[in-house]
Amino acid sequence: xxxxxxxxxxxxxxxxxxxxxxxMIALVEIPxxxxxxxxxxxxxxxxxxxxxxxxxxxxxxxxxxxxxxEESLSALTGAVSQMRVIRGDVRTMxxxxxxxxxxxxxxxxxxxSRNDTxxxxxxxxxxxxxxxxxxxxxxSPYPETRAQELVLLADSYSADPLFDHEWFxxxxxxxxxxxxxxxxxxxxxxxxxxxxxxxxxxxxxxxEEWVLKPxxxxxxxxxxRARGIEYPMEQVIHCCK
Ligand SMILES: C[S@@+](CC[C@H](N)C(=O)[O-])C[C@H]1O[C@@H](n2cnc3c(N)ncnc32)[C@H](O)[C@@H]1O
Numbered sequence: 001x002x003x004x005x006x007x008x009x010x011x012x013x014x015x016x017x018x019x020x021x022x023x024m025i026a027l028v029e030i031p032x033x034x035x036x037x038x039x040x041x042x043x044x045x046x047x048x049x050x051x052x053x054x055x056x057x058x059x060x061x062x063x064x065x066x067x068x069x070e071e072s073l074s075a076l077t078g079a080v081s082q083m084r085v086i087r088g089d090v091r092t093m094x095x096x097x098x099x100x101x102x103x104x105x106x107x108x109x110x111x112x113s114r115n116d117t118x119x120x121x122x123x124x125x126x127x128x129x130x131x132x133x134x135x136x137x138x139x140s141p142y143p144e145t146r147a148q149e150l151v152l153l154a155d156s157y158s159a160d161p162l163f164d165h166e167w168f169x170x171x172x173x174x175x176x177x178x179x180x181x182x183x184x185x186x187x188x189x190x191x192x193x194x195x196x197x198x199x200x201x202x203x204x205x206x207x208e209e210w211v212l213k214p215x216x217x218x219x220x221x222x223x224x225r226a227r228g229i230e231y232p233m234e235q236v237i238h239c240c241k
């Protein structure tokens with residue numbers, strides 16, 4: 001998908017998330033009447049699609065909703081009024097041991113440090129029932145093109161990172177080792193390769209939503225204008241307890 005105008009951004013993102021939700025759900029087996037936790041659900045970009053794909057299950061949203069993400073709570077509850085939402089930290093979860101069938105998350109671990117990622121994966125392992133599944137999606141930290149590299153560079157100019165920003169996102173191999181250390185087995189990594197490219201005004205408009213330091217625009221505006229920005233492929237890891 002190539003988005004050239006600002007009006008095209010929201011519909012394109014909706015389509016992207018809708019396809020991503022389908023892609024992720026097709027990878028996992030979900031028992032009947034499952035309890036599904038979406039960790040780091042944010043404003044519900046993925047949640048809306050999960051709810052329509054999983055009407056017979058209980059989907060619970062879990063997020064800290066702090067710092068730059070504070071506004072996400074009202075956006076989420078506005079978009080999905082019926083869902084149970086828990087405000088909490090994924091590093092120390094307020095959930096019982098072995099109480100959840102599936103933990104699903106997207107672009108959550110990129111916000112955590114390496115150490116906090118391991119702590120969080122250990123928490124996911126604790127709250128999952130035996131045989132339960134964890135599935136996580138995050139953009140690849142290995143750009144294929146300069147337009148993708150500009151996305152990584154923009155991320156490194158974030159004006160208000162929530163926590164220590166150690167990486168753009170965890171490389172799949174490293175993440176596989178970490179889920180293995182947490183106790184997970186049957187670990188697979190696959191790639192969601194739908195492309196999402198923004199050019200012209202749409203590129204600048206999308207970057208403005210990310211709250212970047214002005215230095216990014218001073219340094220890279222002409223390249224953004226010439227090449228646009230593009231999301232790298234999404235690495236999707238899934239594994240079982
Ligand atoms: C990049 S956003 C992704 C939001 C959504 N999953 C999506 O794909 O659009 C990261 C989300 O993780 C949440 N988050 C970050 N650190 C967290 C923590 N320690 N505990 C709970 N949520 C956290 C943020 O509040 C934010 O909503």
